[in-house]
Amino acid sequence: MARKVLGxxxxxxxxxxxxTASAKKPVPPAKKSAAAAKKGEKKPAVTEEAPATxxxxxxxxxxxxxxxxxxxxxSMEKAAGAEVEEPSLESVIAQxxxxxxxxxxxxxxxxxxxxxxxxxxxxxxPEEERALAPAPAAASVLDDEPFDAARxxxxxxxxxxxxxxTAIRDRSEEVDDFGLDPEYARRWQPVWDLLYDxxxxxxxxxxxxxxxxxxxxxVANHSGAIPLDGIMLATALRKEHPGxxxxxxxxxxxxxHFPFAGAYLNxxxxxxxxxxxxxxxxxxxxxxxxxxxxxxxxxxxxxxRYQLQRFGRGGHIKLAIRTGTPIVPVTIVGAEETYPMLxxxxxxxxMLGLPFVPITPTFPLLGPLGLAGLPARWKIVFGEPIxxxxxxxxxxxxxxxxxxxxEKLRETIQGTLDRLLRARQSVFKG
Amino acid sequence: xxxxxxxxxxxTDAKDHDAHAVTKVTPPGRVVALTGADGFLGRNxxxxxxxxxxxxxxxxxxxxxxxxxxxxxxxxxxxxxxxRVDARLAEIFASEQVDTLLHMAFLSxxxxxxxxxxxxxxxxxxxxxxxxxxxxVHKFVLWSHTILYGASPRNPNFLPETHPLRGxxxxxxxxxxxxxxxxxxxxxxxxxxxxxxVLRLAPILGxxxxxxxxRYLGRSMVPTVMGFDPLMQFLHEVDALAAFKLAxxxxxxxVFNIVGDGVLPLSxxxxxTGRIGLPIPHPVMYPIVSALWTAQLSEAPPTFVDYAxxxxxxxxxxxLRELKFRPAFTTREAVLDYAHSQRMRDAHLLRTTP
Numbered sequence: 001m002a003r004k005v006l007g008x009x010x011x012x013x014x015x016x017x018x019x020t021a022s023a024k025k026p027v028p029p030a031k032k033s034a035a036a037a038k039k040g041e042k043k044p045a046v047t048e049e050a051p052a053t054x055x056x057x058x059x060x061x062x063x064x065x066x067x068x069x070x071x072x073x074x075s076m077e078k079a080a081g082a083e084v085e086e087p088s089l090e091s092v093i094a095q096x097x098x099x100x101x102x103x104x105x106x107x108x109x110x111x112x113x114x115x116x117x118x119x120x121x122x123x124x125x126p127e128e129e130r131a132l133a134p135a136p137a138a139a140s141v142l143d144d145e146p147f148d149a150a151r152x153x154x155x156x157x158x159x160x161x162x163x164x165x166t167a168i169r170d171r172s173e174e175v176d177d178f179g180l181d182p183e184y185a186r187r188w189q190p191v192w193d194l195l196y197d198x199x200x201x202x203x204x205x206x207x208x209x210x211x212x213x214x215x216x217x218x219v220a221n222h223s224g225a226i227p228l229d230g231i232m233l234a235t236a237l238r239k240e241h242p243g244x245x246x247x248x249x250x251x252x253x254x255x256x257h258f259p260f261a262g263a264y265l266n267x268x269x270x271x272x273x274x275x276x277x278x279x280x281x282x283x284x285x286x287x288x289x290x291x292x293x294x295x296x297x298x299x300x301x302x303x304x305r306y307q308l309q310r311f312g313r314g315g316h317i318k319l320a321i322r323t324g325t326p327i328v329p330v331t332i333v334g335a336e337e338t339y340p341m342l343x344x345x346x347x348x349x350x351m352l353g354l355p356f357v358p359i360t361p362t363f364p365l366l367g368p369l370g371l372a373g374l375p376a377r378w379k380i381v382f383g384e385p386i387x388x389x390x391x392x393x394x395x396x397x398x399x400x401x402x403x404x405x406x407e408k409l410r411e412t413i414q415g416t417l418d419r420l421l422r423a424r425q426s427v428f429k430g
Numbered sequence: 431x432x433x434x435x436x437x438x439x440x441x442t443d444a445k446d447h448d449a450h451a452v453t454k455v456t457p458p459g460r461v462v463a464l465t466g467a468d469g470f471l472g473r474n475x476x477x478x479x480x481x482x483x484x485x486x487x488x489x490x491x492x493x494x495x496x497x498x499x500x501x502x503x504x505x506x507x508x509x510x511x512x513x514r515v516d517a518r519l520a521e522i523f524a525s526e527q528v529d530t531l532l533h534m535a536f537l538s539x540x541x542x543x544x545x546x547x548x549x550x551x552x553x554x555x556x557x558x559x560x561x562x563x564x565x566x567v568h569k570f571v572l573w574s575h576t577i578l579y580g581a582s583p584r585n586p587n588f589l590p591e592t593h594p595l596r597g598x599x600x601x602x603x604x605x606x607x608x609x610x611x612x613x614x615x616x617x618x619x620x621x622x623x624x625x626x627x628v629l630r631l632a633p634i635l636g637x638x639x640x641x642x643x644x645r646y647l648g649r650s651m652v653p654t655v656m657g658f659d660p661l662m663q664f665l666h667e668v669d670a671l672a673a674f675k676l677a678x679x680x681x682x683x684x685v686f687n688i689v690g691d692g693v694l695p696l697s698x699x700x701x702x703t704g705r706i707g708l709p710i711p712h713p714v715m716y717p718i719v720s721a722l723w724t725a726q727l728s729e730a731p732p733t734f735v736d737y738a739x740x741x742x743x744x745x746x747x748x749x750l751r752e753l754k755f756r757p758a759f760t761t762r763e764a765v766l767d768y769a770h771s772q773r774m775r776d777a778h779l780l781r782t783t784p
């Protein structure tokens with residue numbers, strides 16, 4: 001059967017074909033199991049024959065980390081030895097073949113493969129139910145046949161979920177394309193929640209301006225010598241937004257030059273700020289925070305607090321026009337007082353290769369604890385979204401338009417900043 | 431073009447193929463020549479092409495005869511570091527009527543014999559291209575690497591094919607390969623009659639492949655750079671072979687990143703392989719690796735430390751769109767597949783590899 005399915009296609013339009021071809025050479029068992037696991041997804045017609053005929057369904061061999069000591073051959077051989085009784089099996093295989101042939105066109109294949117998978121699930125569902133039904137199960141127990149209960153367990157989704165991951169407990173085995181490790185980020189959430197709720201007592205206004213679905217760019221002022229505003233913005237969206245939108249934010253280059261900070265923030269969701277990354281994220285309909293002031297925003301001395309710096313060269317506006325992304329202006333008040341930068345250490349920053357090394361009342365005096373800063377009260381205001389679909393993508397090259405929009409956005413945020421600062425009674429009580 | 435017409439006769443000829451192979455008429459299928467035929471990719475590709483009816487003859491060019499050479503393969507002992515090798519190559523291309531040339535005579539791991547490596551990779555590519563100018567081939571496929579982009583904190587998370595090759599200028603290993611790419615690019619501009627396909631492969635991992643990376647991850651303590659945990663991207667060995675086969679079968683010129691889906695942080699890769707990471711601060715990492723490299727105790731020169739610090743991940747979308755190449759294994763699956771064979775090797779269950 002395997003030969004037939006594979007042989008239909010003279011060239012193996014999809015890549016798994018060479019896998020089987022090279023598998024002819026002496027194959028280490030690990031490779032075989034991985035290939036089998038792969039095949040279990042892509043060419044299920046081959047493997048699904050087994051459960052169709054046996055009473056106890058031998059689940060598809062667990063992916064690589066399954067610690068089953070023996071190869072799954074005994075039950076599979078049994079299955080192959082048994083006669084195919086179901087008359088419908090042939091027609092089912094023919095249907096699946098046809099679907100597979102269609103799936104060869106890679107442009108079409110994702111949805112088709114999904115259909116194929118759901119189709120297979122539907123087909124195998126009755127088999128499993130039959131196997132679990134009391135009569136045949138009782139028969140197998142009564143037969144005193146050695147019943148392979150452990151193998152059934154190993155193949156279950158539950159097993160794979162709970163124990164199928166090798167020795168990694170504190171982080172998930174996979175990160176997304178841009179390096180966010182959801183498991184790791186979740187472990188740090190209590191810390192950010194504590195800072196958010198108790199230390200900075202963040203107040204949020206207008207969070208409903210962030211759409212629940214679709215791409216959106218949050219453009220915010222950057223402030224505080226140690227930029228935790230990205231993380232706080234993500235915490236605000238996670239806690240207060242009705243859709244609990246996950247937020248990615250763009251972080252300055254220098255973070256990635258520096259040990260620990262870059263790797264750590266990257267696992268939490270920060271991405272290096274560049275056009276390519278931002279465009280890719282937005283085309284995936286992400287919710288993306290940008291701080292167009294960049295280093296200039298966080299490296300300014302305390303006396304210049306809440307005075308917006310130059311908004312880059314309008315790269316964020318070009319990006320929004322090109323991708324048709326609405327911009328939500330975000331104003332953050334309080335971060336400047338959290339880390340009032342007393343002065344910058346030029347010599348130290350030159351030595352460490354950093355754009356600036358902040359000296360604040362708490363950092364580096366109190367070490368890592370000083371990163372929490374002073375308990376100034378924060379306020380985050382999400383403004384009215386600015387739609388960008390009125391412009392054509394080519395207009396992103398129109399410098400005059402970009403500058404005009406950029407200046408307008410900057411004025412909006414500066415206006416909100418001034419309003420909030422006027423309304424604020426006390427730095428620490430809000 | 432010509433693919434459709436070619437397929438008809440090939441299918442019928444496949445049955446009485448022996449008769450055709452003996453009498454030397456114009457072969458109905460493709461004639462594929464490989465330089466570096468005894469390397470990992472060359473060896474396994476010969477094995478794969480031997481089974482493919484649309485390839486009527488394989489011309490293996492190397493200093494050693496590959497063990498996988500079968501009935502369809504003709505072996506020529508060719509040393510690309512020799513000065514007059516271009517004339518000999520042109521002669522072979524003409525007499526064997528080669529239409530597809532896979533140029534894979536590159537080292538998969540850094541070597542101390544850098545002068546010889548330069549002759550082989552940079553100058554050897556010039557020789558091969560000279561032979562192609564003298565006796566044109568229909569298609570030229572080059573094996574290249576995504577590590578040629580270079581690791582940098584300024585890289586975007588996914589490097590497109592248009593990104594300049596900024597591999598470390600002090601690394602002879604990278605520089606020779608970048609030079610090879612450059613001469614191939616200028617050859618592609620000057621010879622419109624030849625389709626030039628460049629496959630930039632992500633670092634290859636798998637159960638049977640051996641290179642600097644498998645040796646690095648095979649150490650019981652894997653040195654890493656303290657405070658850095660870059661995202662890594664690998665390609666399963668089977669996907670690497672599949673990409674070359676695809677390039678042989680489909681006439682699609684261009685440069686393509688061939689990469690596995692997904693990325694993993696280096697620390698997770700080391701966890702998955704069951705090793706222990708040994709974080710070393712980067713100011714001392716470079717001198718240590720440099721000393722170890724001089725003492726021939728390190729897999730790679732200090733320039734490779736960059737890849738343990740910063741990002742060098744390529745974007746495989748173009749290969750999916752144009753070449754219609756989709757990897758069968760993700761980065762994670764490639765690591766797991768490698769890790770399992772490595773565990774068996776550790777337990778002496780797997781001694782010999784093909």
